[in-house]
Amino acid sequence: MTTPSRCPALLIAAPSSGQGKTTVTAALARLHARQGRRVRVFKCGPDFLDPFWHTLASGAPVHQLDLWMTGEADCRARLHAAAQEADLILVEGVMGLYDGQPSAADLARRFGLPVLAVIDASGMAGTLGALVHGLQHYQQDLPWFGVLANRVGSERHASMLRQGLREPGHWRGALSRNPAWVLPERHLGLVAATELDDALQRLDLAADALSDTPLGRMTLDELRSRCGVDFDFPLPGTSAPSPALLQGRTVAVARDAAFCFLYAANLECLRALGARLVFFSPLTDGVLPACDAVWLPGGYPELHAARLAANHGLRDSLRAHVAAGRPLWAECGGMMALLERITDGQGVTHALWGLLPGAVTLQKRLAALGPQALRIDGFELRGHTFHYSTCDTPLPARWRTHSPLGESVVGEGEAVYAHGSIVASYFHAWYPSAPELVARWFGAGQPQSEALAA
Known part of the structure; x- marks a missing residue:
């Protein structure tokens, strides 16, 4: 187990909704959890449905992190507590990286969470580099980990995407388009994992695919070196516990x-x-x-x-x-x-x-x-x-x-x-x-x- 002061952590974001960040977050959590590692996943923003998948993948409760709704003090306390028990912390962003007030980017900057961008690269090649550059540098001082290209057509396609990056060292791999691990949707978002008999099978297939990428092959030591975060930050003073106003009810x-x-x-x-x-x-x-x-x-x-x-x-x-x-x-x-x-x-x-x-x-x-x-x-x-x-x-x-x-x-x-x-x-x-x-x-x-x- 890592020490509370230094725990690998990633904020997994995207240019917009529908890019595949929930699938990648859950697959990464599943990949490490089935190797016996303790993974804690959080969801940025007030989402109910994505946490069903992350709970299944990690085997641990999933909480929301939102600088307005839950507040900075609550976010700080939950991240600090997770770092004391986890080998890896993952935070899934909401919508696009800079969408919302506050945004996932604001959360990343506030707590020093390195950003992994998941981008649907179908229908693009060198433009991926421009998109990644814009996401990384649109606002100053954003911690950055790299990009994972999603829904890639072939190895040649992946090579073209990688060549378009200004910083090739930020390439974290590519996932092909595969309906076997698609997480189904309906009008309010993803179908809850609890509604599907093959939910875990879908996550295992996605985790298997991720294991063949540079991201999936990284050891915990490599993750700690490249995306370790110091969570031993000052905590707010201990607040008085809630009075037991519903005691006996x-x-x-x-x-x-x-x-x-x-x-x-x-x-x-x-x-x-x-x-x-x-x-x-x-x-x-x-x-x-x-x-x-x-x-x-x-x-x-x-x-x-x-x-x-x-x-x-x-x-x-x-x-x-x-x-x-x-x-x-x-x-x-x-x-x-x-x-x-x-x-x-x-x-x-x-x-x-x-x-x-x-x-x-x-x-x-x-x-x-x-x-x-x-x-x-x-x-x-x-x-x-x-x-x-x-x-x-x-x-x-x-x-x-x-x-x-x-x-x-x-x-x-x-x-x-x-x-x-x-x-x-x-x-x-x-x-x-x-x-x-x-x-x-x-x-x-x-x-x-x-x-x-x-």
């Missing part, structure tokens, strides 16, 4: 193929607040587990609308939970499932649970995308929004999120509805940014449920 968390957008840090936050977590599947369970509060996270209710609508037992159980005044927090897909009906991408309308008035309609274009914050009573809960549906409801917005960028990407911001004991929104929250506010939403200060008290 049970939160039931929906978790299955329809409701799968869960930050590991959010689960950790609820536990730090004292909550006991129990998990249930709205697709298969006919009744809620005994609980004081319910969390319906985001996911794909539109893909499972018929099964959800047919689960009358769970619908009635949720209705009884709300009628008893017990909290229910529903975000994005969770809110969609609570409405009366949904019209999917094929124009087919399905009835849903009807705990909230109104309907949602899927559309082919993004309805909202970007970081968002919710300010209530002096707290700022940070997170993001990302959805293809629109909501038509008579409910007034109890609160609205806002964009931290000065101009909103979603008009007036996302509506947050309060209806009885339900709080619902398209807004995806990152709980550690305001744990006391989150505790309120899950019933802090309210009597425990009669079901548990009995």
Whole structure:
């Protein structure tokens, strides 16, 4: 194991989305993990889906690093902790290297993470060199490790690409185009690894291919020499632990193929607040587990609308939970499932649970995308929004999120509805940014449920 002060680390980025950086990150993690090395992978930005693949590849939990949403102190602490136990740290970027405020490049500069650029080189030759030069030098002081060309047609093609580099020593190899290791996509991004029976096989094939590249043949000592990062940087003063505002309370968390957008840090936050977590599947369970509060996270209710609508037992159980005044927090897909009906991408309308008035309609274009914050009573809960549906409801917005960028990407911001004991929104929250506010939403200060008290 490496020492905490010097651990090989890479930030794997690209000129844009769709270049293959998730595949390369997961393949590199899998290549080292199956050799018995301890790999920790992080995802830059508020992504739920790529971490499924990185968790499978590395065998370890995956957390988000975002200089705005999670904050520099949290990023610093997580990287420092990972360096104490890992042989290799990988961070997958978000969109293009310089996209977003802050960007993956900002994260790389802030923590000295060398950048490996993954570039779809199909249809280019010498232009790769110009693109690499621009990525490396667009902003000053960017730590740089090199480039991996993806979807390359032949060895001759790879040779032409390499010759185009101003610094041939930055060539880290090429991967051919091969459908056997393609990670399938749908409208919200990659299909989760948990949904595919051959997910690990795909990663193994990609790792095998990567093992034949200069990058894949590098030993840990070579990686430490060329991309070792000093993670023994000063940490912020130890903050006071979250008060156990949910001590003795049970939160039931929906978790299955329809409701799968869960930050590991959010689960950790609820536990730090004292909550006991129990998990249930709205697709298969006919009744809620005994609980004081319910969390319906985001996911794909539109893909499972018929099964959800047919689960009358769970619908009635949720209705009884709300009628008893017990909290229910529903975000994005969770809110969609609570409405009366949904019209999917094929124009087919399905009835849903009807705990909230109104309907949602899927559309082919993004309805909202970007970081968002919710300010209530002096707290700022940070997170993001990302959805293809629109909501038509008579409910007034109890609160609205806002964009931290000065101009909103979603008009007036996302509506947050309060209806009885339900709080619902398209807004995806990152709980550690305001744990006391989150505790309120899950019933802090309210009597425990009669079901548990009995």
